[in-house]
Amino acid sequence: DIQMTQSPSLLSASVGDRVTINCKASQNINKYLNWYQQKLGEAPKLLIYNTNNLQTGIPSRFSGSGSGTDYTLTISSLQPEDFGTYFCFQHNSWPGTFGAGTKLELK
Amino acid sequence: VQLVESGGGLVQPGKSLKLSCSASGFTFSSYGMHWIRQAPGKGLDWVAYISSSSGTVYADAVKGRFTISRDNAKNTLYLQLNSLKSEDTAIYYCATTGLGYWGQGVMVTVSS
Numbered sequence: 001d002i003q004m005t006q007s008p009s010l011l012s013a014s015v016g017d018r019v020t021i022n023c024k025a026s027q028n029i030n031k032y033l034n035w036y037q038q039k040l041g042e043a044p045k046l047l048i049y050n051t052n053n054l055q056t057g058i059p060s061r062f063s064g065s066g067s068g069t070d071y072t073l074t075i076s077s078l079q080p081e082d083f084g085t086y087f088c089f090q091h092n093s094w095p096g097t098f099g100a101g102t103k104l105e106l107k
Numbered sequence: 108v109q110l111v112e113s114g115g116g117l118v119q120p121g122k123s124l125k126l127s128c129s130a131s132g133f134t135f136s137s138y139g140m141h142w143i144r145q146a147p148g149k150g151l152d153w154v155a156y157i158s159s160s161s162g163t164v165y166a167d168a169v170k171g172r173f174t175i176s177r178d179n180a181k182n183t184l185y186l187q188l189n190s191l192k193s194e195d196t197a198i199y200y201c202a203t204t205g206l207g208y209w210g211q212g213v214m215v216t217v218s219s
Contacts, residue, residue: 043209043212055207
């Protein structure tokens with residue numbers, strides 16, 4: 001199985017900050033990498049699919065980049081509603097695997 | 108797109124449970140579907156997938172114990188959980204192909 005190493009596990013930031021979250025795959029995943037946001041008690045919500053495609057309805061302050069084994073989610077200017085936990089997910093090969101998550105909290 | 112899971116609850120180890128996921132707002136029969144689970148306070152684990160033509164794939168942790176199926180006439184996805192273990196305790200989510208849309212989840216607790 002492909003292992004997804006997500007970092008950092010905890011990120012403290014302020015409204016207006018630019019933040020980045022990283023995922024490193026144990027092998028090439030050919031840009032088949034999604035990013036999700038989860039708030040407490042809710043289902044995950046798709047933000048970015050296939051590395052850099054913004055899901056419909058997601059604000060443009062979210063962006064994704066990467067290739068090969070290394071991928072990044074960037075939030076250009078953090079808003080109060082952006083706090084929560086973020087997960088990456090690779091779907092290049094079965095089984096799909098998630099990163100362990102990054103909890104984004106208010107500094 | 109709306110996905111609504113049901114069928115969760117408290118069950119003893121070794122027993123069975125069947126989860127349902129009612130889908131609406133899209134052509135259910137044309138899309139593959141997934142089950143994903145999340146243990147309390149933990150991360151996400153992919154569980155199973157069924158294609159539009161009913162081909163299936165399972166995570167090793169549930170292979171031989173869980174069965175994913177679908178009824179396109181009822182726009183419903185199922186997950187049959189057999190030989191349940193305490194480590195199967197989790198919120199179970201159904202999701203569309205590509206994990207684009209998720210249901211709200213249903214809790215399964217395995218405990219004596």
